Amino acid sequence: MTTSATHTPTLSVITRVPIPSRVDPKAVLASLQAYEPLIKANPYVAHFEQRPLDVSEVVDDPFFLESGTKLQAFLVVDRVPVIPGLGTWGTKEVGIPCIMQCFEHGVRVRANAQAGVVVRSSYEVRRRGEVKDGPDLLLGPGDEGDWELVEIAGIDCNFFVKHFVKSKFSSAHQEILQRIVDGVAKETATASAGGDTGPAVADAGSREEALPVV
Numbered sequence: 001m002t003t004s005a006t007h008t009p010t011l012s013v014i015t016r017v018p019i020p021s022r023v024d025p026k027a028v029l030a031s032l033q034a035y036e037p038l039i040k041a042n043p044y045v046a047h048f049e050q051r052p053l054d055v056s057e058v059v060d061d062p063f064f065l066e067s068g069t070k071l072q073a074f075l076v077v078d079r080v081p082v083i084p085g086l087g088t089w090g091t092k093e094v095g096i097p098c099i100m101q102c103f104e105h106g107v108r109v110r111a112n113a114q115a116g117v118v119v120r121s122s123y124e125v126r127r128r129g130e131v132k133d134g135p136d137l138l139l140g141p142g143d144e145g146d147w148e149l150v151e152i153a154g155i156d157c158n159f160f161v162k163h164f165v166k167s168k169f170s171s172a173h174q175e176i177l178q179r180i181v182d183g184v185a186k187e188t189a190t191a192s193a194g195g196d197t198g199p200a201v202a203d204a205g206s207r208e209e210a211l212p213v214v
Contacts, residue, residue: 009154014134020144068101
């Protein structure tokens with residue numbers, strides 16, 4: 001691993017959702033750094049498992065820094081729709097090797113997807129406005145607060161799929177971010193009511209065409 005990130009991706013995409021004032025940003029950070037809630041936030045995940053990490057997978061990738069902690073590898077299997085309208089019959093399972101690393105503000109994730117697409121995402125809990133680039137933060141009722149969950153993604157892909165990837169990535173990953181925040185909000189409400197406080201990921205409803213969760 002290196003001490004600074006110098007890789008220049010084919011695409012750069014920033015996605016963000018608000019963290020409501022009723023939700024502790026430290027709880028969102030803890031949820032990210034547990035890894036499992038982040039993986040499960042992808043509505044297309046069929047199953048996943050931790051796998052051995054080979055040092056050759058990270059030693060030459062400047063995305064992973066020596067200052068990070070809890071370096072772990074996973075195989076995430078997505079159930080991807082290929083024929084609309086057929087439910088699970090119209091899907092196929094795709095295995096995506098992923099590597100995750102904690103750092104001060106969140107989690108770094110590299111996912112090696114199909115067709116040579118590699119996604120390097122940094123999921124970060126930040127004060128609003130701290131990350132200057134990317135779309136404006138859209139607020140709904142009850143979203144007032146000082147914090148947001150931001151994904152800063154660098155995507156390597158073939159020129160011929162570049163526009164397709166960009167058009168699908170932001171909306172799909174905004175849903176993933178929202179599911180993480182909603183899951184923590186649900187845990188907070190349950191804890192306040194004296195119920196079970198186990199990890200949760202809220203169902204955000206719609207399912208955009210999937211790209212790698214991470």
